[in-house]
Amino acid sequence: MMNKSFRDYLRSKGLKSTHQREVVVDLFLRLDTHCSVEDLYHAAQRKDKRIGYSTVYRTLKLLVEAGLAEERRFSGEVTRFELVHRGKHHDHLICIKCGRIIEFTNDRIEKLQEKVAKKHNFKISDHKYEIYGYCSRCKK
Amino acid sequence: MMNKSFRDYLRSKGLKSTHQREVVVDLFLRLDTHCSVEDLYHAAQRKDKRIGYSTVYRTLKLLVEAGLAEERRFSGEVTRFELVHRGKHHDHLICIKCGRIIEFTNDRIEKLQEKVAKKHNFKISDHKYEIYGYCSRCKK
DNA sequence: TTGAAAATGAAATTCAGTTTCAATTAGTTT
DNA sequence: AAACTAATTGAAACTGAATTTCATTTTCAA
Ligand SMILES: [Mn+2]
Ligand SMILES: [Mn+2]
Ligand SMILES: [Zn+2]
Ligand SMILES: [Zn+2]
Numbered sequence: 001m002m003n004k005s006f007r008d009y010l011r012s013k014g015l016k017s018t019h020q021r022e023v024v025v026d027l028f029l030r031l032d033t034h035c036s037v038e039d040l041y042h043a044a045q046r047k048d049k050r051i052g053y054s055t056v057y058r059t060l061k062l063l064v065e066a067g068l069a070e071e072r073r074f075s076g077e078v079t080r081f082e083l084v085h086r087g088k089h090h091d092h093l094i095c096i097k098c099g100r101i102i103e104f105t106n107d108r109i110e111k112l113q114e115k116v117a118k119k120h121n122f123k124i125s126d127h128k129y130e131i132y133g134y135c136s137r138c139k140k
Numbered sequence: 141m142m143n144k145s146f147r148d149y150l151r152s153k154g155l156k157s158t159h160q161r162e163v164v165v166d167l168f169l170r171l172d173t174h175c176s177v178e179d180l181y182h183a184a185q186r187k188d189k190r191i192g193y194s195t196v197y198r199t200l201k202l203l204v205e206a207g208l209a210e211e212r213r214f215s216g217e218v219t220r221f222e223l224v225h226r227g228k229h230h231d232h233l234i235c236i237k238c239g240r241i242i243e244f245t246n247d248r249i250e251k252l253q254e255k256v257a258k259k260h261n262f263k264i265s266d267h268k269y270e271i272y273g274y275c276s277r278c279k280k
Numbered sequence: 281t282t283g284a285a286a287a288t289g290a291a292a293t294t295c296a297g298t299t300t301c302a303a304t305t306a307g308t309t310t
Numbered sequence: 311a312a313a314c315t316a317a318t319t320g321a322a323a324c325t326g327a328a329t330t331t332c333a334t335t336t337t338c339a340a
Pocket of ligand 3: 068094096097098099100134135136137
């Protein structure tokens with residue numbers, strides 16, 4: 001099972017491995033998209049009627065704390081969460097018509113960003129590059 | 141007075157030029173920072189006790205519609221608004237300690253962004269580049 | 281001056297997200 | 311295996327920013 005590192009995180013913090021957490025984390029790993037709490041909640045409900053909304057929220061927060069998930073708040077959208085893929089940073093193109101999310105990385109941009117920071121004597125700890133527009137399908 | 145274009149916008153839409161709108165727009169132009177609705181509301185209150193919260197909200201929305209202001213939602217912060225300076229786009233460095241906001245532009249990044257979009261067959265309509273970290277004063 | 285349409289402010293409402301709390305559960309200790 | 315204790319749970323209450331409602335007021339053109 002892939003969620004071993006989550007169990008490790010729980011142990012290290014003296015927290016408990018519960019049925020609900022197992023279900024939520026398992027689904028989160030399987031979905032593998034930018035999913036909202038509601039998405040996950042409904043998926044979890046299909047597995048087990050007794051899983052509550054707050055538990056889904058709390059579990060996602062734990063995943064973020066564990067460094068296994070990241071929170072994304074795109075313009076005008078509800079908060080979404082995504083799995084951290086082998087610790088690699090990436091940014092997003094977001095279609096304002098269909099909502100499609102395309103990921104990209106660009107080393108040259110990241111290099112230029114360093115320059116910008118240096119120029120302003122600024123120490124970067126994180127960044128967010130979101131490009132909004134129309135995806136290939138919605139262009140015309 | 142600089143808010144002539146706002147009055148023009150109102151006329152063109154069949155809307156009315158009111159005392160409240162004059163006060164709010166006037167203050168917004170003078171403040172010239174990334175100000176929250178609350179900032180503006182309090183400033184307006186000092187000028188005229190009868191100006192309400194909703195009117196400030198509504199006026200800022202109108203300014204955005206008129207293309208004279210832009211809405212900014214930095215991570216973990218309340219919504220802020222800023223004056224559009226001669227139609228020029230810019231991005232931001234945000235200090236996560238003191239909240240300072242530094243503006244930057246970088247043509248080379250914007251060019252590379254075009255390339256990224258082309259590669260994904262994506263038509264850009266807008267973008268948002270936010271760099272979080274520590275400003276020169278908060279670095280140590 | 282008048283009249284119709286727009287604007288106002290206070291209060292109510294919305295909505296995502298968080299907190300509360302009594303009851304339940306996990307995991308360790310006897 | 312039972313007892314113990316701290317963490318967890320779900321439902322409901324709450325929060326805070328933003329929006330809407332609506333009776334009253336204001337604008338502005340005729
Ligand atoms: Mn992503
Ligand atoms: Mn700015
Ligand atoms: Zn699309
Ligand atoms: Zn600072």
